[in-house]
Amino acid sequence: MKIDVLTLFPDMFSAVMSESMMWKAREHGLLEFEVHDIRDHAGNKQRKVDDSPYGGGGGMILKADVLTRAIEAVRQHDETPVILMSPQGRVLTHRVAAELSQCERLILVCGHYEGVDERARQLAINDEISIGDYVLTGGELAALVLIDAVVRLIPGVLGAEGAQHRDSHADGLLEGPHYTRPSEFRGLRVPAVLTSGHHAEVDRWRRRQALKRTWERRPDLLEKAVLSEEDRAYLSQLKDEAGD
Ligand code: 4G4
Numbered sequence: 001m002k003i004d005v006l007t008l009f010p011d012m013f014s015a016v017m018s019e020s021m022m023w024k025a026r027e028h029g030l031l032e033f034e035v036h037d038i039r040d041h042a043g044n045k046q047r048k049v050d051d052s053p054y055g056g057g058g059g060m061i062l063k064a065d066v067l068t069r070a071i072e073a074v075r076q077h078d079e080t081p082v083i084l085m086s087p088q089g090r091v092l093t094h095r096v097a098a099e100l101s102q103c104e105r106l107i108l109v110c111g112h113y114e115g116v117d118e119r120a121r122q123l124a125i126n127d128e129i130s131i132g133d134y135v136l137t138g139g140e141l142a143a144l145v146l147i148d149a150v151v152r153l154i155p156g157v158l159g160a161e162g163a164q165h166r167d168s169h170a171d172g173l174l175e176g177p178h179y180t181r182p183s184e185f186r187g188l189r190v191p192a193v194l195t196s197g198h199h200a201e202v203d204r205w206r207r208r209q210a211l212k213r214t215w216e217r218r219p220d221l222l223e224k225a226v227l228s229e230e231d232r233a234y235l236s237q238l239k240d241e242a243g244d
Pocket of ligand 1: 132138
């Protein structure tokens, strides 16, 4: 996969993009990454990239000509997803990350100021993604979150174990608790089933813990999760025990 990022703050990407997973993905030829400075496309002596909004109201808007030029300089095919990171986008979920991990190329656009001129959106952007319902000063942190969530799903990036399949959210449920040595810490023991060696029992316990945690913390997720008859029976047992 090739990811191009367009930003006014290219330095914000260097630390994250040289960290272990990203470095390995790039080293193994699974990821190519390039940052482009939108300011290089300002096309005027002052390198001005923003201007005040028509209609007043204050704040500044990223100019349509500058952003459109910057995108057109990196885009080679009309079909390439050109994604604006924006609080008005569709919300990033595991499903969206999995969908994007199938793409050969992504262009991520980081807006700043009060936003971008609507005509740049119309002419050069074809997708808009939000990492959640809050406002950031710029799209850079949102782009880094998206890149991390997507790159770890590219086959081969996390190694042969394919630990992605066991992720929280991959099957629509939260994960239950995890333990490692020692078997007792400050009086707290690891659940006996995990040290029993009964793999089927371990799987059943983990499934139930995932169901319990999801029901306690994110019951909304249970509506979309794929559940077996046994899962449903366990959930009704939990509800009975809670007295509702
Ligand atoms: C585009 C339009 C993403 C980009 C307006 C970006 C939150 C998210 C920005 C803005 C962002 C998110 C300045 C409001 C940059 N804020 N939730 N800010 N704003 O993914």
